[in-house]
Amino acid sequence: MLDYVFGIAGALVPFLVAFAILVTVHEYGHFIAGKTLGTRPTHFAVGLGKVLWSRQDRDGCEWQLRAIPIGGFVRFLGDRDGTGMVSATDMPDNAKPDPKSPYLLRRPPLHRAIVLAAGPGANLLLGFLVIASLYVGFGRPVVPPVVREVVAGGAAEQAGIRPGDRFLSVNGVRTHSFGDIFSEISLRLDEPAVARIARGTEELTIRVQPRVERITGIGGTQSIGRIGIVSGDPVHETVGPIDALIYGAGDVWKQTRAFVIAVKQLFIGTRPISEVGGPIKMAEVTSQAISDGIANFVFIIAAFSINLAVVNLVPLPVLDGGQLLICAIEGIVRRPLNAKFLVGIQAVGVVLLLALMTTLTINDLWALFSKA
Numbered sequence: 001m002l003d004y005v006f007g008i009a010g011a012l013v014p015f016l017v018a019f020a021i022l023v024t025v026h027e028y029g030h031f032i033a034g035k036t037l038g039t040r041p042t043h044f045a046v047g048l049g050k051v052l053w054s055r056q057d058r059d060g061c062e063w064q065l066r067a068i069p070i071g072g073f074v075r076f077l078g079d080r081d082g083t084g085m086v087s088a089t090d091m092p093d094n095a096k097p098d099p100k101s102p103y104l105l106r107r108p109p110l111h112r113a114i115v116l117a118a119g120p121g122a123n124l125l126l127g128f129l130v131i132a133s134l135y136v137g138f139g140r141p142v143v144p145p146v147v148r149e150v151v152a153g154g155a156a157e158q159a160g161i162r163p164g165d166r167f168l169s170v171n172g173v174r175t176h177s178f179g180d181i182f183s184e185i186s187l188r189l190d191e192p193a194v195a196r197i198a199r200g201t202e203e204l205t206i207r208v209q210p211r212v213e214r215i216t217g218i219g220g221t222q223s224i225g226r227i228g229i230v231s232g233d234p235v236h237e238t239v240g241p242i243d244a245l246i247y248g249a250g251d252v253w254k255q256t257r258a259f260v261i262a263v264k265q266l267f268i269g270t271r272p273i274s275e276v277g278g279p280i281k282m283a284e285v286t287s288q289a290i291s292d293g294i295a296n297f298v299f300i301i302a303a304f305s306i307n308l309a310v311v312n313l314v315p316l317p318v319l320d321g322g323q324l325l326i327c328a329i330e331g332i333v334r335r336p337l338n339a340k341f342l343v344g345i346q347a348v349g350v351v352l353l354l355a356l357m358t359t360l361t362i363n364d365l366w367a368l369f370s371k372a
Contacts, residue, residue, distance in 0.1 A: 042076065116327065134298060146165070148232040171184050
């Protein structure tokens with residue numbers, strides 16, 4: 001137990017460094033977009049808390065390194081705290097947007113939306129480039145989506161799946177590897193999977209109901225779908241630059257889609273919150289990735305970057321997604337929303353986010369010490 005805890009503690013430093021890099025990339029996306037549009041960034045901070053080092057550039061932006069390595073922010077002219085949230089005096093109700101204002105909060109909704117979206121966009125771009133680079137440097141292990149063996153009495157056998165069958169798609173999503181079959185089945189455990197299968201010269205459509213299993217591994221306990229099929233051996237592919245970009249884009253899309261579905265299931269109650277990882281689970285995953293080698297560690301960082309982008313697009317007022325929703329509403333009604341109303345919903349968003357983070361951390365600690 002102690003060795004396990006110390007292993008996770010040892011992974012905290014590389015995890016915090018990696019997280020700081022991801023947050024910096026995220027905030028730099030906001031920074032570049034805002035500066036390109038002509039607004040004025042005044043502060044760019046890596047970390048939170050006490051300022052350890054600062055330097056002002058020739059444009060008047062103060063670059064800071066702060067004591068707590070779990071976050072960061074970019075502050076534009078007129079921002080109160082670097083979060084992009086407003087106070088009741090930041091944007092009076094009768095103020096008209098000015099497309100040339102140096103104040104970001106005074107810009108039209110479209111301009112603000114571009115700056116807001118640039119943060120998650122930077123994380124998605126980083127994840128894509130890292131994954132593509134890994135494929136070029138290390139190749140790509142692939143397990144073909146071909147059934148080597150069917151488990152007796154399993155869901156696949158009952159549905160009529162046979163050894164040698166090649167999965168072409170599951171639920172309308174093309175399957176390029178055996179992992180794609182598993183992923184698609186596990187995304188929707190409450191409904192039968194519709195598989196398109198090639199058998200010799202025939203193409204068949206087969207419906208199979210997965211059997212739900214709860215497994216405990218790195219990252220905690222989660223529900224997965226089993227249909228009772230066994231894969232063949234993996235094949236290592238050498239990947240050229242063009243194919244690496246294609247595969248990288250595909251991986252980003254698949255991971256983004258899976259994460260969006262998981263968030264949706266969490267909100268509608270079909271996925272328990274115990275399956276959602278907090279900071280300790282993320283450190284646990286990082287620890288395992290480090291022990292598996294540098295390529296796995298870098299891949300996990302790319303995955304975290306993609307997840308950070310998607311999380312920030314959740315429509316909570318304190319996140320980029322919530323601010324984007326506000327921009328969309330203002331664009332539709334063609335006037336700024338009431339500032340006091342915005343302050344109120346942002347306060348609610350802060351409470352909800354803190355409650356979620358507290359719950360996730362408690363779940364992480366419970367899972368950690370239950371392994372004793």
